[in-house]
Amino acid sequence: MALRLALGNYRPAKQPDPLGRDYIGYFPRMTEAEAWQAGRGVWPLDQKVVARERFTLITGQGVVRAIAEIGGLSVHGDKKAVEGRLLAPGHPMYDAYFNRPDPLANASRNSVTYGDLPEEEPFRLRPCGCGCGQDVERAFVPGHELRAIQSRVREHFGGDVLAFVTWVDKQLPDGGTAA
Ligand SMILES: [Zn+2]
Structure with a gap:
């Protein structure tokens, strides 16, 4: 399964921010690094569940803005942030989903969701x-x-x-x- 983290609206981050950010949320034309930094934390994530995941998709306004391979979780109080590295063109997950509609979109308004994606099968x-x-x-x-x-x-x-x-x-x- 993959982990999908949806960016909310652009807003100042509550200080002190555990990841040292001034802002979180989506804004137009943000870079993949910016989307990753804004979206990888901090969330109430289950360590055991995430340990089975290989990839994280960061979405903003229903479109995939960054995709990363999960390296682990860092703990920040009762919440966690995903650690990992951004994927680049040529990776099957990147080529299938980057800049495309959220493949795990559902009716739930929860920012954190999980789902199976066919392209991750070889990496599962x-x-x-x-x-x-x-x-x-x-x-x-x-x-x-x-x-x-x-x-x-x-x-x-x-x-x-x-x-x-x-x-x-x-x-x-x-x-x-x-x-
Ligand atoms: Zn064995």
């Missing part, structure tokens, strides 16, 4: 297939493919690799001769 974190509990972009943490296979050979074939290979071949419709 998922639990490693070996069961170690680490999150990765691909199916396995590097090297854990072997670990996953070895643990199955150990558990179900008493560590006998030939028995495992023979069993796999028998499951395949062509008898495993394709290789």
Whole structure:
């Protein structure tokens, strides 16, 4: 999922501002860096939920004004700010959404919302297939493919690799001769 943070109206930031800003909110022709700085905080964000997110979209007046890859959260009292780096042209998320209508627009007036976007699928974190509990972009943490296979050979074939290979071949419709 992606995190969408909507900018409100341009207004002076309440001082002292935890991110050192003089103003927050949207104004016309703001740069991506300005949109990011105005929109990345501070919000009542759930650390556990955000930890599963990879990208943040900052919107102003219903249009995506900046997109960043989430690096973490900084804590400011009972609120948090997203830390990360802005994406640039050439990144699939940027090319699909920058300067386009908010893809997560909904009836809710909440500035903070979450949603699934098809372009983030290749970047989505998922639990490693070996069961170690680490999150990765691909199916396995590097090297854990072997670990996953070895643990199955150990558990179900008493560590006998030939028995495992023979069993796999028998499951395949062509008898495993394709290789
Ligand atoms: Zn693993």
